[in-house]
Amino acid sequence: MALTIEHKKRLERVIKRLDSSFFFYDLDHLKSRLTYMDSVKDPDVKLWYACKANPLSSILKIFRNLNFGIDVASQGELNQVLQAGVEPEDILSTGPSKARNYLRSMINNEVNVVVLESLNQAYWLSEIAGELGARPKVLLRVQLDWDEGSSVLGGDAITPFGLDQKEWLKLDFEKTKNLDFQGFHVFQWGNILDLSRLETIWDKISKEMVELAKTMKIPLNILDLGGGLGICYEKGDSPLDFKDVSVTLTKIKEKHGLKKVWMELGRYAVGTCGHYLTQVIDRKTVRGKEILVTDGGINHIARPALVDQDFPCEMFRDSDAEKSSFQVHGPLCTAIDKLGTFQLPNDINEGDWLVFSQTGAYGFTEAMPFFLCHNLPAEVVLYNGDLMTPRPIKTSTDWLV
Incomplete structure (x- = not known):
């Protein structure tokens, strides 16, 4: 399921409100x-x-x-x-x-x-x-x-x-x-x-x-x-x-x-009803490879590391820029925190958001959420035309003892 223009308008408000990675289910x-x-x-x-x-x-x-x-x-x-x-x-x-x-x-x-x-x-x-x-x-x-x-x-x-x-x-x-x-x-x-x-x-x-x-x-x-x-x-x-x-x-x-x-x-x-949205924290070039580091990674969505198959990914913002190959890595201190290699617009940078599709299944509950104490992602649902957040962002202070 692709995000519609109406989806994007409503999710832009969610992005501003949460300012942290989240799942969206239609x-x-x-x-x-x-x-x-x-x-x-x-x-x-x-x-x-x-x-x-x-x-x-x-x-x-x-x-x-x-x-x-x-x-x-x-x-x-x-x-x-x-x-x-x-x-x-x-x-x-x-x-x-x-x-x-x-x-x-x-x-x-x-x-x-x-x-x-x-x-x-x-x-x-x-x-x-x-x-x-x-x-x-x-x-x-x-x-x-x-x-x-x-x-x-x-x-x-x-x-x-x-x-x-x-x-x-x-x-x-x-x-x-x-x-x-x-x-x-x-x-x-x-x-x-x-x-x-x-x-x-x-x-x-x-x-x-x-x-x-x-x-x-x-x-x-x-x-x-x-x-x-x-x-x-x-x-x-x-x-x-x-x-x-x-x-x-x-x-x-x-x-x-x-x-x-x-x-x-x-x-x-x-x-097919799910998407995962996460923000680009940094962009850099390492040994000739374009690298994006994101707010969330396999701590939120571990399937790429478990079965070596990526979720489809695109930039949330519309862009007419030419596309290049980018390696996308999450925030964890391990090289296995890699969400994939994708063709993304060349003007992507810090502050942009990525959206991964097909994530309604084997997303957050298959992940490793507590490693490095990052935020747990929110879960946002659209039902009968209403947008709701049954689970808000959780920080480490919510579960660490």
Whole structure:
């Protein structure tokens, strides 16, 4: 989503008022995007929002109001989602680390479905369910072998997510009598823009899970295919239209006789609604390279350092000047605090602002905010035409002890 002239006029006021880095989320854009997705999806496909992408309460409430489910992966996310008014029947719990107290909390809070990632989790949850007189619905997370490369979710690497088929076949059903098995969860690939590749992945998953369900003699009422739908970070990338995604999911569902297909959308759902704005503090030339040093860096937006892929960037101010290559670095005392190399106008200088797009997902909550005690960024939202700041700038005096 590009900033409009009206966006810029209103954000100029925010810049003057805050005078420090901030995130901006257009929730009207998000609402429109989600409404479209819901209108074109197959009735047997349920959409969940993986709130690890962005757990801001203002964003959660949009998904809640549009009847999307919410996927949580920690006690903190569960608390945030419940506080945002999401009903327990609309909550799915994923994530590899589930201690006994967390499993108990999910039953006490009546979480709809729990994704189990180990034999221990299955036995612990059944034991706790027996104590509490509950019968939680569960999916078993399966980690498949792949002949492709790595991914942020593992790809062909061995990860802590779930178990392979051979290990799940060791499950002792005598120790899981209090569990209501609903199917499987498989998710090992992220940020894919090639629909044919997604179809190949989903086809392999579906085929192997149908066989595993037969072998284990458990129902396959639900197959959770995770997410993996990408957004455009590079020039020339072509965005995925969810109408085409829906057609592919229906094709997969019918080919393998699946009852219900679930998708957990994070980046794809919310990424395009966000921007990150930060001020240029200094400009200099180092060994022939043009360098910009900014107010915020990976302390606010760490993804470039984590996955070596930059967010798209441009100067906030309009300029007709020719463009040159600039390396953009944040304020931290480490060379990894680099936000990327970009073509920017030659007249850019101290005091100008940069705007990074596609930052609605994996922005601030994926960062390293406390290093060097810089300001924490504000979060500004546009909703129903109103501009609001649910979280103002926080200085180190707000959290240091």
